[in-house]
Amino acid sequence: MSTNTYVPDGPTKLEMFRKMALLKANDERSRKVITTGRLIMPYYSYRGQEAIPAAMGVVLKDTDYLCTIYRGIHDMLAKGLPLKSLWAEIAGRVEGTCKGKGGPMHLTDVEHGVMVTTGIVGASMPIANGLAWASQLRGEDRVAVATFGDAASNIGAFHEALNLASVWKLPTIFVCQNNLWGEHTAYEKSTSAKRIADRAAAYCMPGICVDGNDPVELYGAFCEAVARARAGEGPTLIEAVTFRFQGHVFGDASGYIPKEEMEAAKARDPYPLFRARLIAEAIATEEELSAIEAAHEASLDEAVEFALASPFPAAEEACTDVYGEVA
Amino acid sequence: MSTNTYVPDGPTKLEMFRKMALLKANDERSRKVITTGRLIMPYYSYRGQEAIPAAMGVVLKDTDYLCTIYRGIHDMLAKGLPLKSLWAEIAGRVEGTCKGKGGPMHLTDVEHGVMVTTGIVGASMPIANGLAWASQLRGEDRVAVATFGDAASNIGAFHEALNLASVWKLPTIFVCQNNLWGEHTAYEKSTSAKRIADRAAAYCMPGICVDGNDPVELYGAFCEAVARARAGEGPTLIEAVTFRFQGHVFGDASGYIPKEEMEAAKARDPYPLFRARLIAEAIATEEELSAIEAAHEASLDEAVEFALASPFPAAEEACTDVYGEVA
Amino acid sequence: MSAQITVLQAYNQALSDAMSDDDQVLVLGEDIADPEEGGVVGLTKGLSTKFGELRVRTTPISEEAIIGAAVGASLVGFRPVAEIMLMNFTTVAMDMIVNHAAKLRYMSGGQTHCPLVIRTMTGAGMSTGGQHSDYYEAWFAHTPGMKVVCPSTTEDAYGLLRSAIDDPDPVMVVENMPIYWTKGPKPEAGHRVPLGKANILSPGTDITIVSYSRTVLEALGALQAISGAGVSAEIIDLRTVQPWDQEAVLASVEKTGRLLIAHEAVVPFGCGAEIAAVVQDQLFGKLKAPVKRLGASFNPVPFSKPLETAHMTDAAKIAAAAIALVKGE
Amino acid sequence: MSAQITVLQAYNQALSDAMSDDDQVLVLGEDIADPEEGGVVGLTKGLSTKFGELRVRTTPISEEAIIGAAVGASLVGFRPVAEIMLMNFTTVAMDMIVNHAAKLRYMSGGQTHCPLVIRTMTGAGMSTGGQHSDYYEAWFAHTPGMKVVCPSTTEDAYGLLRSAIDDPDPVMVVENMPIYWTKGPKPEAGHRVPLGKANILSPGTDITIVSYSRTVLEALGALQAISGAGVSAEIIDLRTVQPWDQEAVLASVEKTGRLLIAHEAVVPFGCGAEIAAVVQDQLFGKLKAPVKRLGASFNPVPFSKPLETAHMTDAAKIAAAAIALVKGE
Numbered sequence A, B: 001m002s003t004n005t006y007v008p009d010g011p012t013k014l015e016m017f018r019k020m021a022l023l024k025a026n027d028e029r030s031r032k033v034i035t036t037g038r039l040i041m042p043y044y045s046y047r048g049q050e051a052i053p054a055a056m057g058v059v060l061k062d063t064d065y066l067c068t069i070y071r072g073i074h075d076m077l078a079k080g081l082p083l084k085s086l087w088a089e090i091a092g093r094v095e096g097t098c099k100g101k102g103g104p105m106h107l108t109d110v111e112h113g114v115m116v117t118t119g120i121v122g123a124s125m126p127i128a129n130g131l132a133w134a135s136q137l138r139g140e141d142r143v144a145v146a147t148f149g150d151a152a153s154n155i156g157a158f159h160e161a162l163n164l165a166s167v168w169k170l171p172t173i174f175v176c177q178n179n180l181w182g183e184h185t186a187y188e189k190s191t192s193a194k195r196i197a198d199r200a201a202a203y204c205m206p207g208i209c210v211d212g213n214d215p216v217e218l219y220g221a222f223c224e225a226v227a228r229a230r231a232g233e234g235p236t237l238i239e240a241v242t243f244r245f246q247g248h249v250f251g252d253a254s255g256y257i258p259k260e261e262m263e264a265a266k267a268r269d270p271y272p273l274f275r276a277r278l279i280a281e282a283i284a285t286e287e288e289l290s291a292i293e294a295a296h297e298a299s300l301d302e303a304v305e306f307a308l309a310s311p312f313p314a315a316e317e318a319c320t321d322v323y324g325e326v327a
Numbered sequence C, D: 001m002s003a004q005i006t007v008l009q010a011y012n013q014a015l016s017d018a019m020s021d022d023d024q025v026l027v028l029g030e031d032i033a034d035p036e037e038g039g040v041v042g043l044t045k046g047l048s049t050k051f052g053e054l055r056v057r058t059t060p061i062s063e064e065a066i067i068g069a070a071v072g073a074s075l076v077g078f079r080p081v082a083e084i085m086l087m088n089f090t091t092v093a094m095d096m097i098v099n100h101a102a103k104l105r106y107m108s109g110g111q112t113h114c115p116l117v118i119r120t121m122t123g124a125g126m127s128t129g130g131q132h133s134d135y136y137e138a139w140f141a142h143t144p145g146m147k148v149v150c151p152s153t154t155e156d157a158y159g160l161l162r163s164a165i166d167d168p169d170p171v172m173v174v175e176n177m178p179i180y181w182t183k184g185p186k187p188e189a190g191h192r193v194p195l196g197k198a199n200i201l202s203p204g205t206d207i208t209i210v211s212y213s214r215t216v217l218e219a220l221g222a223l224q225a226i227s228g229a230g231v232s233a234e235i236i237d238l239r240t241v242q243p244w245d246q247e248a249v250l251a252s253v254e255k256t257g258r259l260l261i262a263h264e265a266v267v268p269f270g271c272g273a274e275i276a277a278v279v280q281d282q283l284f285g286k287l288k289a290p291v292k293r294l295g296a297s298f299n300p301v302p303f304s305k306p307l308e309t310a311h312m313t314d315a316a317k318i319a320a321a322a323i324a325l326v327k328g329e
């Protein structure tokens, strides 16, 4: 690991905080609105994992591609998906980014490079390769990021995608958000590798394992992987070790996670830690950070209101967008 | 590698030779009979790879399980599949081991533990795990061997099977016959790992790379893996590096393989090398080995004749064996 | 009223009883053991505690490996019940199901066979969107060697799953998720519903309505509107889609002269087509009206609630179609 | 006689012309580049030499990765033509095809779409046994978002593949392997056969025979025996299975009053069922006989030659069925 090569400056750190704050506020707001019954959807909380997309978000450009998963709203927001498009979508409204057809597991926002969101474990990876191939074919320096979970590293698509990316030298970055659980199953019970990053060796691919709660380490890893990809040197596997503070899906009380394990994880909550660090490093004051947080809450108020005021699609819309017009 | 732990004695070496001789003779006879037009089938020659199943065959018991592939007739013969059952099957006759319904890519011979032969790349591995699980459940010491090719190590089933075998500590032995080509494609063009055995690390599984042309080295590797499996210590990945002297399938002239590569490989033909070694080590005389070869030819004469004299199944047989009787 | 349990409990009970009755019965799938709370909906709760984690085994997220393990164990006499959490995830295990489980008896010339069960849940109506609620039963019904059952009640859930476990060949049990929590009579221990036998739920004379899985409940829900329109409908729960009960359906349609088939899968190339094709053939000249089909509209399952509702087959649509067919509109 | 080429050459020519005409067209699959001899049957020979190994790319044996790469590239404007060597191997790529390629237009609310083609070969008759010759077109026809074509001639091979590449949505091109080496007229460069349009090969008045893929040639082969029995058959090559040309089929059957559907897939739950279901509905009361279906017997493809032959749909069976249907036996 050579995270020392890439060290974020103050403004970058602040930008990462800004993203983390947005993601955290959005997650909390989502759960709150679901609890009130005003949103009905399967919701996969990413609380605890905010540092990863925050770092990714400041390193990637709008033109870079992202393929993410059901637990990926943090990834999309960090990549630039507007709050209003998100909220209207998860409310199933016409002003949603997918006109309400996709929902929380299938968001797309081409403008910000959010190309695919999948509900099928492992499926983000082979598709990201295709986007990376496109970039390679066009001689562009765009990279394609696939995010996925630790348990997803046990499915065939992971293996096939990493091997292909390596032999084709694709600018794909595989980002494993290792939250140590896959649904109700503990890491060790399903995953034979000590570290997901160890698996990169099977593809002669660099594998970087970083603290997924430390935006600064993450920033270094993303910079390194992105630089390699943009330089045409091929793919990288990044394992970001973190934790999932909520159940697998909203309504799951995660009773299967030992209390001590959960408590220890929460004690390493990336959000308050990074917040305190910015103040300690005099990058921002308490007031400045509070102002950021308040601004996010205001944006969320607006987005939620916008979404719930947006109309539902007409019933006939169920049958459109199945096929395009033949030229 | 600790092949020193297991060294075959003279009779074992001779037994390995006997198997190699049978496999080689059977391959040559198959191609000859196809050339005469008396057999019509897709035939995947294993010429050059005989040492691997020969060593496997002397280490395994009848009760151990084998799942092999389209290029697997050598594996089956080494495991004990009778020549007559084989030949009647590949001739599509009622006295074939599968009554002519399976053919050369789908032989089964339960009596000798030949459980599955698959034409789908990668599919031997997940099924072998199930047999290994059965053994584990019953507290038996049977092992399950899955054989497959180098290019098969790039398909999802490989990854899923090795991971499952590791987390379940199954007595599965994964035997990769690395002949450096997958159909018309060279190893490096499709496989990102330097060595297939390196991939074992991704599953915290021992990976052994051996010279697939050396029955003695192979014997050591199989003994080690089988001992580990029988002791309940879990799976092993064995990579046996070898070569395929014929085209992928009968009729393919392997024009895509550089001449020098083919010549170099043929210079390492395991058969004459091992034959000479037995004589040099005074384990057998030229005459004794020739007698073995002659006996195999005689058995083949008999098997071919038997097969071609066996009747074809009646047309109505096409629709039987689809479902069993409900009790 | 006799004791009531949920459909989910009926499946759980069937697994538990089957494992007690036969120590060759195994259960495997993601999250299914008790440390993992017996699965995401708790369907397998209690099994691993009762029967041990070697027989009730939580797997990695590796559907090919799951079915592969089931195939292998079944070849030597075990009766594995593999869970593929959602039917959409059968797409990553198709090779093991279609090329292996379904074919090994045949390709081995009868030397081996695969007495395994694949349980999978699905069904629209829960706002899960495009990749979590498809019905693919037609694929498996089109696969020689496979059987497919689609229970709709507590007793069928229990009885069909028990028969599926008894069966010497691979059986897919398609479980509807939205009705897991519907209650019904508690099945007797050991109850069996034979595969391939339909259930006539309400006798009638003007029209036969054939359905299966959750849509059966919609058909029953349509009954009042239908009889309110002066139409007498015979409702048949097919229960098994492969092999389906031609005898029962033909006998009913011979009597009523009209057939409406309703299922949750999309209409084109769905199971309704096969039933229509057979009935128009066998009862040529005896039908009073063309065989009609109802199913989901031909598009992926939409997320947005009004779209999801529009997409689905419900009681109102069934009633309207049945009445129109009889009244000749 | 105009210049003749094989069906295989027609596919090759279509790919070559499409790649020349549009630099967004890509080809990928196992062994397909020229160092690998342009595929196991040489179908893609010459392409990588002409267009480079970045556009014509040999892949590892990783069908999910192959379709995944095609999906990804198609999302940003490329038109990848992915080869899944044999149709049986679609089983390891079903998730990418069904849950992704077919659904992304819909789930994204039309923001993206997947203009990709999946070419795959199959077909019994070459003694390849149970896992190398299945026809699964019914699965994909049942999948909203997918199109499926099944060419039977040089001109259709060329013209349908060109139209498939032009199409804005995922199209599966099912190629029959045994007829690769059959010759026919050399198609004009740029020739297109529109998707969804059937081809009436021989006009007739007593019975309509609908078929596609290799079975069309068997139907043509049956013509002499049929007319010898005094029966006039109209033979329709469906060419596209999804969407299929209802208009042409209905018009023909309205005229002849009888319909026989013949395909290579097994009959139950096959594509013939959908056609039968629609025709009996749309032409209720106008049929002189029930719609009949022919297809492979309901079992895996057997290896042994006489069994393989018995399993398959051939000219003799088509002739017998057609004559019986008209003569009312």
Ligand SMILES: Cc1ncc(C[n+]2csc(CCOP(=O)(O)OP(=O)(O)O)c2C)c(N)n1
Binding pocket: A071, A119, A120, A121, A148, A149, A150, A151, A152, A153, A177, A179, A181, A182, A183, A244, C030, C061, C063, C085, C089, C092
């Ligand atoms: C192919 C497939 N199998 C099973 C599932 C059900 N499922 C959804 S999320 C999940 C757990 C995934 O765990 P992990 O990859 O660690 O990601 P996390 O949810 O922890 O972020 C499972 C099993 C699925 N969506 N797709």
Ligand SMILES: Cc1ncc(C[n+]2csc(CCOP(=O)(O)OP(=O)(O)O)c2C)c(N)n1
Binding pocket: B071, B119, B120, B121, B148, B149, B150, B151, B152, B153, B177, B179, B181, B182, B183, B244, D030, D061, D063, D085, D089, D092
């Ligand atoms: C899933 C799947 N994809 C493609 C094929 C076609 N195919 C048959 S053998 C083969 C090459 C396999 O190479 P390798 O694994 O190295 O084994 P070898 O044939 O060299 O023994 C391919 C691509 C197949 N049978 N199954």
Ligand SMILES: [Mg+2]
Binding pocket: A149, A150, A151, A177, A178, A179, A180, A181, A182, A183
């Ligand atoms: Mg996880």
Ligand SMILES: [Mg+2]
Binding pocket: B149, B150, B151, B177, B178, B179, B180, B181, B182, B183
């Ligand atoms: Mg090889």
